[in-house]
Amino acid sequence: MTTTPSTTAADRVRAAYRVIEQADRPEVWITLRAEPDVLADAADVDDRVAAGAVLPLAGTVFAVKDNIDVAGLPTTAACPSYAYTPARDATAVARLLDAGALCLGKTNLDQFATGLVGTRSPYGAVRHAHQAERISGGSSSGSAVAVALGITDFTLGTDTAGSGRVPAALHGIIGLKPTLGLVPTTGVVPAARSYDCVTVFAATLPTAQLALSLMTGPDPADPRSRCWPSTTRFAAANPARIAVPDAAGLAPLSVDARRAFAAAAERFRAAGAVITTIDISPLLDAATLLYNGALVAERYAAVGAFLDTLPDAVASADTDPIVAGIIRAARQIPAHQLVADHARLDGYRATARALLERHDAFLLPTTVGHPTLAEVAADPVGVNSRLGTYTNFVNLLDLAAVAVPAGTADGSPFGVTIITGAFDDQIGIDLAAHLTGDHPPATYATGGVDLVVFGAHLRGQPLNHQLTELGARYGGTVHTAPEYRMIALPTLPAKPGIVRDTRRGAVLTGERWTLSTAALGTFLAALPAPMALGPVRLDSGEEVIGFHCDPATAATGTDITHHRHWPSYLADQHDRRAAISP
Numbered sequence: 001m002t003t004t005p006s007t008t009a010a011d012r013v014r015a016a017y018r019v020i021e022q023a024d025r026p027e028v029w030i031t032l033r034a035e036p037d038v039l040a041d042a043a044d045v046d047d048r049v050a051a052g053a054v055l056p057l058a059g060t061v062f063a064v065k066d067n068i069d070v071a072g073l074p075t076t077a078a079c080p081s082y083a084y085t086p087a088r089d090a091t092a093v094a095r096l097l098d099a100g101a102l103c104l105g106k107t108n109l110d111q112f113a114t115g116l117v118g119t120r121s122p123y124g125a126v127r128h129a130h131q132a133e134r135i136s137g138g139s140s141s142g143s144a145v146a147v148a149l150g151i152t153d154f155t156l157g158t159d160t161a162g163s164g165r166v167p168a169a170l171h172g173i174i175g176l177k178p179t180l181g182l183v184p185t186t187g188v189v190p191a192a193r194s195y196d197c198v199t200v201f202a203a204t205l206p207t208a209q210l211a212l213s214l215m216t217g218p219d220p221a222d223p224r225s226r227c228w229p230s231t232t233r234f235a236a237a238n239p240a241r242i243a244v245p246d247a248a249g250l251a252p253l254s255v256d257a258r259r260a261f262a263a264a265a266e267r268f269r270a271a272g273a274v275i276t277t278i279d280i281s282p283l284l285d286a287a288t289l290l291y292n293g294a295l296v297a298e299r300y301a302a303v304g305a306f307l308d309t310l311p312d313a314v315a316s317a318d319t320d321p322i323v324a325g326i327i328r329a330a331r332q333i334p335a336h337q338l339v340a341d342h343a344r345l346d347g348y349r350a351t352a353r354a355l356l357e358r359h360d361a362f363l364l365p366t367t368v369g370h371p372t373l374a375e376v377a378a379d380p381v382g383v384n385s386r387l388g389t390y391t392n393f394v395n396l397l398d399l400a401a402v403a404v405p406a407g408t409a410d411g412s413p414f415g416v417t418i419i420t421g422a423f424d425d426q427i428g429i430d431l432a433a434h435l436t437g438d439h440p441p442a443t444y445a446t447g448g449v450d451l452v453v454f455g456a457h458l459r460g461q462p463l464n465h466q467l468t469e470l471g472a473r474y475g476g477t478v479h480t481a482p483e484y485r486m487i488a489l490p491t492l493p494a495k496p497g498i499v500r501d502t503r504r505g506a507v508l509t510g511e512r513w514t515l516s517t518a519a520l521g522t523f524l525a526a527l528p529a530p531m532a533l534g535p536v537r538l539d540s541g542e543e544v545i546g547f548h549c550d551p552a553t554a555a556t557g558t559d560i561t562h563h564r565h566w567p568s569y570l571a572d573q574h575d576r577r578a579a580i581s582p
Contacts (some may be wrong), residue, residue: 030394090187162391233471
């Protein structure tokens with residue numbers, strides 16, 4: 001369910017509570033706010049909008065996984081005896097509320113965010129939104145189902161081992177997992193602090209991206225929060241280079257799931273992407289470190305001391321035995337084993353970086369199969385492990401991921417995940433948009449510099465690769481103020497010089513590209529004479545960096561200002577040559 005420009009916040013809230021009543025899925029919620037309380041907040045949002053406030057999320061409702069703080073609502077992490085009531089919102093939640101979104105309540109999860117099944121909660125197993133005999137996926141189970149049922153516009157989850165992606169795949173919705181640290185985890189109950197991430201579920205990619213963008217940014221209270229670096233890439237290479245698993249890497253899938261995956265890969269190939277088959281065994285080997293190695297000690301560090309203090313009767317009533325067993329067992333891990341596993345992890349990270357130097361992204365299945373509740377009950381650990389086959393390594397290797405629907409397999413939704421290197425989130429979102437049909441998406445990455453080009457660096461021209469190889473992002477056609485001349489210079493390849501001339505100048509047409517500050521420096525360092533960069537005034541009055549040419553060099557060329565656009569000049573030259581050819 002989505003909002004329209006004419007929908008008030010109050011209307012959206014009433015619609016959400018009607019769906020909650022009709023769906024009758026109480027296990028989705030741990031704490032559901034009373035409708036009158038949310039309507040009071042909605043009235044405030046509507047008043048602010050009427051007064052002229054710019055609230056990007058006005059008219060939307062969301063829910064929050066119950067290991068993320070919402071001021072005044074209990075945070076339980078799906079363990080009743082762990083509950084506390086925070087006085088402050090988690091940073092991510094506060095930013096959404098400030099943007100006009102309305103929180104309906106807190107959603108159910110696998111206890112302490114430990115699991116991918118959605119059944120490990122004393123508040124009840126969360127059933128799939130549309131197949132009640134099957135699991136919802138976890139640990140962000142309630143959050144995914146709230147979106148899939150159409151209750152919320154988006155929800156917040158967390159992701160350590162795949163909890164923001166597996167439930168998305170099983171429901172045919174979007175799961176956005178950013179680079180670690182881009183969204184602060186202040187006010188989030190840790191599962192494994194070094195690898196925890198706040199994520200977004202939504203029915204559409206633009207909605208998910210908008211929510212994610214508004215939450216992104218450093219927080220002094222979170223020592224692990226990160227800024228966009230000066231080397232951020234804003235787009236994939238052209239053509240995009242995508243790596244897919246070889247036959248062995250796809251062996252865990254059913255025949256029907258392999259067919260669905262191949263169809264997704266073929267859509268990229270048909271669009272011109274270069275698809276390469278790789279051995280993903282190093283990635284899958286890295287995944288085993290999360291639970292089968294010493295890294296699971298982070299889970300004991302998070303809540304182990306709390307579990308150790310629980311009286312047996314309380315522990316029996318409040319804790320899931322599988323979750324408690326995993327966390328308590330980690331208490332015995334020796335420090336030297338943790339050090340050794342960190343060294344192994346460093347090696348796997350180096351391998352992943354090397355693979356991503358040759359590719360823009362990995363395309364992988366999101367998960368393996370869609371188990372029934374009965375199958376999980378019969379083999380809770382084995383089924384959970386299979387679900388994490390393609391997800392467990394992502395945060396360990398400091399990668400970003402976008403889980404998107406990719407048809408169906410074996411009677412259930414099937415999903416794929418686009419996985420990119422740290423801070424290449426924009427590339428993953430762009431590639432995901434190709435599968436969802438949301439093109440072109442808004443820009444998520446920030447901190448770039450706009451550059452206006454007029455000649456050989458335009459799309460389709462011989463030097464455009466110098467921009468795309470630096471991760472530059474095409475931003476559309478632009479027009480200058482009427483104060484520039486265009487000069488055809490005697491260079492190879494041919495290129496124009498742009499000279500400011502407020503008396504004889506005209507409106508010229510160019511292209512806007514966005515690239516990182518580091519990429520701009522690299523571009524400038526390789527720029528040959530007589531080209532230079534400087535401010536260019538656009539017809540809107542905006543000044544951006546663009547190409548210039550000094551007047552002395554311009555005097556050696558031919559004034560082609562009347563063409564206004566470099567391709568128009570090239571086409572004219574082609575026609576003239578054709579006219580005199582025998």
